[in-house]
Amino acid sequence: MSTPLIGDYSAAPENPALRAVRVGVITFPGTLDDRDAARAVRLAGGTAVELWHGDANLHDVDAVIIPGGFSYGDYLRAGAISRFAPLMEKVVDASKGGMPVLGICNGFQILTEAHLLPGSMIKNDHLKFMCRDQLLRVENTSTAWTSAYGQGSGMVIPLKNQDGQYVADEKTLDELEGEGRVVFRYDGFNPNGSRRGIAGISNAAGNVVGLMPHPEHAIEAGFGPGSSAYGDVALGGGTDGIGIFTSVLTSLVAGGK
Amino acid sequence: MPRIVVDVMPKPEILDPQGKAIAGALPRLGLTGFTGVRQGKRFELSVDGDVTPEILEQARTAAATLLSNPVIEDVTRVEVISEA
Numbered sequence: 001m002s003t004p005l006i007g008d009y010s011a012a013p014e015n016p017a018l019r020a021v022r023v024g025v026i027t028f029p030g031t032l033d034d035r036d037a038a039r040a041v042r043l044a045g046g047t048a049v050e051l052w053h054g055d056a057n058l059h060d061v062d063a064v065i066i067p068g069g070f071s072y073g074d075y076l077r078a079g080a081i082s083r084f085a086p087l088m089e090k091v092v093d094a095s096k097g098g099m100p101v102l103g104i105c106n107g108f109q110i111l112t113e114a115h116l117l118p119g120s121m122i123k124n125d126h127l128k129f130m131c132r133d134q135l136l137r138v139e140n141t142s143t144a145w146t147s148a149y150g151q152g153s154g155m156v157i158p159l160k161n162q163d164g165q166y167v168a169d170e171k172t173l174d175e176l177e178g179e180g181r182v183v184f185r186y187d188g189f190n191p192n193g194s195r196r197g198i199a200g201i202s203n204a205a206g207n208v209v210g211l212m213p214h215p216e217h218a219i220e221a222g223f224g225p226g227s228s229a230y231g232d233v234a235l236g237g238g239t240d241g242i243g244i245f246t247s248v249l250t251s252l253v254a255g256g257k
Numbered sequence: 258m259p260r261i262v263v264d265v266m267p268k269p270e271i272l273d274p275q276g277k278a279i280a281g282a283l284p285r286l287g288l289t290g291f292t293g294v295r296q297g298k299r300f301e302l303s304v305d306g307d308v309t310p311e312i313l314e315q316a317r318t319a320a321a322t323l324l325s326n327p328v329i330e331d332v333t334r335v336e337v338i339s340e341a
Contacts (some may be wrong), residue, residue: 077326084323113326120328122267123274167271167329193272 018045018249024061026091026107028053028082032069033104033216040216041065044245053085063100063144063248064091066107068160068214078121078163079109088114100144100248101208105161108200108210117201117210118176119168124161125193133225133238134159134213135187136199140180143206144251148243154229155184155240159191159213166194166201166212176201184211215241259308261316264334265325266297297333300324308337 023041025048027034038048049061053071058064072081082088088110095101095116103111111117124130135156138149149155168176173195176182184200192212200211218224218241225238233239267273273295280294302316313335320332 076324080323080326112328118328120326122271122329125272125274127274127278165274169270169328 013045015045017253019047021046021063021249021252022049022059022061023047023245023248024049024051024058024064026051026053026064026066026087028069028071028085030070030073031067031106033067033214034069036214036216037065037067037104040219040242040245041249043219044242044249046245046249051087053082053087055087056090058087058090058094062252064094064102066091066101066103066110067216068105068107071106071110074106074163077109077113078106079111079113082106082110083113092116095203095208098205098207100251102145102244102248103208103210104214104216105164105212108212109163111208111210116208117203118172119166119195119201121163121212122165122167123163124165124191129160129162130164130191131158131160132191133157133227134191134199135189135229136184136211136213137187138183139185140183140202140206142180143183143202143209143247145209145244145247146183147251148247154187155215155218155243156225156227156229156238157213157215157218157241158225161192161212164192164194164212166192166198168195173198179204181206183209184213215244217241219245259304259337259339261302261304261308261313262334262336262338263300263302263316263320263324263332264297265300265320265330266333267295268329268331271329297330298324313337 025034025038041048109121112120138153141151181202183202186197186199190197202209218238222236228238276295325332
């Protein structure tokens with residue numbers, strides 16, 4: 001096993017078609033993971049566009065990532081105040097037109113508060129903040145954000161949150177299961193008491209996806225988890241999350257972007 | 258100055274982890290008379306002047322759209338209180 005170069009920025013071969021895809025990353029007051037999400041887009045071969053929550057338009061992006069953190073200090077409820085940010089209205093409109101939207105952690109919470117995804121997140125059942133490398137299963141590979149993965153394949157990415165317990169009523173949960181909209185499920189260990197072990201879901205069209213753990217922290221050898229669902233890796237060598245970002249770039253290119 | 262009080266509680270069918278933790282701590286103080294605790298939120302909206310029906314309606318809208326999330330919470334009270 002060779003030790004990877006730390007921060008090797010030339011890992012992905014340059015592909016002009018992918019580089020032409022513009023993926024917006026929204027920063028709210030209190031967002032933490034915007035830089036990591038933008039770096040993930042660039043390492044996957046695309047172009048990252050910084051968006052501010054107060055912007056009046058989406059700057060011609062082809063997809064949007066709402067990253068993790070504690071927008072507005074998680075005051076009131078996680079994601080509750082961000083939902084009413086000026087740019088969110090544009091995101092909601094664009095998502096209805098089919099634009100791929102990914103919410104990670106706090107971004108997932110914002111998408112549920114904005115009613116783009118059903119259900120909600122409450123405090124972890126054990127009440128503690130949890131930070132660990134978490135194994136997931138990809139259960140739906142037909143979304144804009146998961147096409148690079150094999151059906152049922154594993155993924156080890158960091159999980160770090162306090163309000164990560166996914167809840168919805170039984171009818172909504174049955175609908176999500178029946179329509180194949182449970183996109184990611186915790187494997188082996190349910191870290192927060194989420195109903196039916198749900199780690200991520202999609203809307204009916206599959207263009208809007210939310211997930212609790214952080215693929216953008218598992219994209220670069222040397223800075224990722226110490227394990228991978230694809231076998232042994234060197235220290236920090238887990239890059240299982242990069243497929244999320246290559247998925248959306250290749251989906252958009254294949255769709256005629 | 259009158260204020261409008263809005264109470265928001267977790268829905269009965271939703272597990273309330275914070276209430277559960279408080280319920281677990283009470284017996285340590287020797288307070289064993291309680292079978293459960295649920296923790297909610299109280300908001301106080303201050304009003305300059307009289308609370309007109311329009312302002313009360315705004316408070317109800319605020320309670321339903323921003324102050325609570327209907328997936329996990331119920332608005333249990335929207336009421337005007339006047340200072341004595």
